[in-house]
Amino acid sequence: MTVSSNLMSEVHNKLLILNSFLNLTSDAVYVIDTNGIIMEINKKFEELHGWTRDEIIGNRMPLTPEELIEATKVFERIVGGEEVTVMEAKKRKKDGSYFISDVSLSPVHDGDGQLIAVVVIERDISDKKMAEEKLRESEERYRVLVECSPEPIVVYQDCVIVFANPAAVRLIGAERPEQLIGQNISRFLHPDDLGKLPEDIYGQLKEGALPERAEERLIRLDGEIIYVESIAVPIDFQGVRSVQLLCRDMTDSKKAESELADREREFSRVLMLSPEPIMLHQDGIIIFVNDMGIKLLRGTTMEDFVGEPILNYFSPNDYPLILERMAQVVQIDDYMDFAEMKLKCADGELVDVEVSSVCMHRDSRRPIVQIVIRDLTERKKTEEMIRRSDKLSIAGELAAGVAHEIRNPLTALRGFMQLLRDKNTDYVDIMLVEIDRISYIVNEFIGMAKPQALNFIACDLRELIEQVLVFMQPQAILFNVQMNLSIHFPISPIDCEPNQIKQVFMNVLKNAIESMPQGGQIEIALYMKDNGTIMTRIVDQGVGIPEDRLEKIGEPFFSLKESGTGLGLMVCNRIIEAHKGKITIRSVVNEGTTLEIELPSIMN
Secondary structure (H helix, E strand, O other): OHHHHHHHHHHHHHHHHHHHHHOOOOOEEEEEEOOOEEEEEOHHHHHHHOOOHHHHOOOEOOOOHHHHHHHHHHHHHHHOOOOOOOEEEEEEOOOOOEEEEEEEEEEEEOOOOOEEEEEEEEEEOHHHHHHHHHHHHHHHHHHHHHHHOOOOEEEEEOOEEEEEOHHHHHHHOOOOHHHOOOOEHHHHEOHHHHHHOOOOHHHHHHOOOOOOEEEEEEEOOOOOEEEEEEEEEEEEEOOEEEEEEEEEEOHHHHHHHHHHHHHHHHHHHHHHHOOOOEEEEEOOEEEEEOHHHHHHHOOOOHHHOOOOEHHHHEOHHHHHHHHHHHHHHOOOOOOOOOEEEEEEOOOOOEEEEEEEEEEEOOOOOOOEEEEEEEEOHHHHHHHHHHHHHHHHHHHHHHHHHHHHHHHHHHHHHHHHHHHHOOOOHHHHHHHHHHHHHHHHHHHHHHHHHOOOOOOOEEEOHHHHHHHHHHHHHHHHHHOOEEEEEEEOOOOOOEEEOHHHHHHHHHHHHHHHHHOOOOOEEEEEEEEEOOOOEEEEEEEOOOOOOOHHHHOOOOOOOOOOOOOOOOHHHHHHHHHHHHOOOEEEEEEEOOOEEEEEEEEEEOOO
């Protein structure tokens, strides 16, 4: 008994020395004898279990029946000579709460090899276990998510596939994941797309680069080529750095895009070849103009107009109407009725047009509006010609009736006035002047109304003009007007009725002389154009013609002269048109008028 007490004292002293070292460790340490009595604890034990030295030393560890059974089994293994290095156990604290610990047990023997004590080392792994549990739950959620994902997902390590979800198996046309796992991923990539695989996804992300989407072509097991959009991200898979490839099958989308592109090309071709000028605009910005539209706008290429506001190509006076129609067209499922407005060409000239529009891609956030434009220039000219023709017809019918009705009475009146002249000279002279004016108008009517028998012969226009200048010279001198003729040879002959052509030039020169009451010069230029027509340009220094009246020149009964009838220039127009020519007039008020007469030569 004395030997045993001395031995226990020796052990106790050694433990006291050891305890100073044990308090330095972060693990809980306690020593029990062969009867399970706690002999020593360190400070970490007190912190972890909640018992103080005075409460626990000399006592057994408080255990539930289940814990006692498990502890007995472990102690029996130690007594049997087995060393328990690390085991996981659920421990109860003084306050009744539990923690999970890693437990290591080390036997202590005396000099004879007899077991005298057991050192127990405990490490609290509750946080670790909780983290592991959360990780396990997270991995389980991730596994379920990946397995059930409708999008194909593949994981590869060093380009060798180590995982494929069911969607990826179906995408490649396999029946089981094992048909993909272990295969090099390049086997399923189109040869032209091998370079699209990320070589160093970890290095790219380390440098701050975000994963990029890529489009690749995959080759299925049956040889079919499909299109996918993929994004590669780095992951740790089974503890190994790997690449996870998330894919989306784009085959149907690509086919739809291709079909849509084909339809758009066909539609663009139809629009481009349309005989009607067509423009497309989005939010009021031009995105397309066909060839006829480019021609009407007097541009060279579509790029001249794309990106420009569509309002730039219409008269500002039409802006309210255009904006109203732009708001309406996106609301209706039909073409807008044609409306007349003025188109502003690239050179700034305004052209009469009528415009219809229809909304395309109405369901889109930014619908496209197609407008169809019809050039009204020729129609307006035709309507003007019809209007003038109607006036001429009415004037002709009126001339035929009036002239014959009043010509004979005028002749009789003039004869009787001559007999009365000696008695009332002043009044009679005034009356004779007015009767002569009536006679002049009647003769104009007759000249316009009666059919003219045209006998065309080849004539030198230079000679005809020179004859007219000789005839008009006295009137020019009277008005202090100088007439200058310049000729640019060669001049081809024209096929004409010479008396009518001279009548035209006499009328034109008479108007030019009378427009310069203060005198001046008339420049007459005669030359042949490149197209073979003969051009005569007559420029005066007269009072000019206001722009609003210029369009009415040549209409019956419209004249700028107080005593004019407007029939003279109308007859001139008829004569020139009968000779397949045309008359053009330009004028600036207080600067003068330029009149051009263009006649075809015998050459053409």
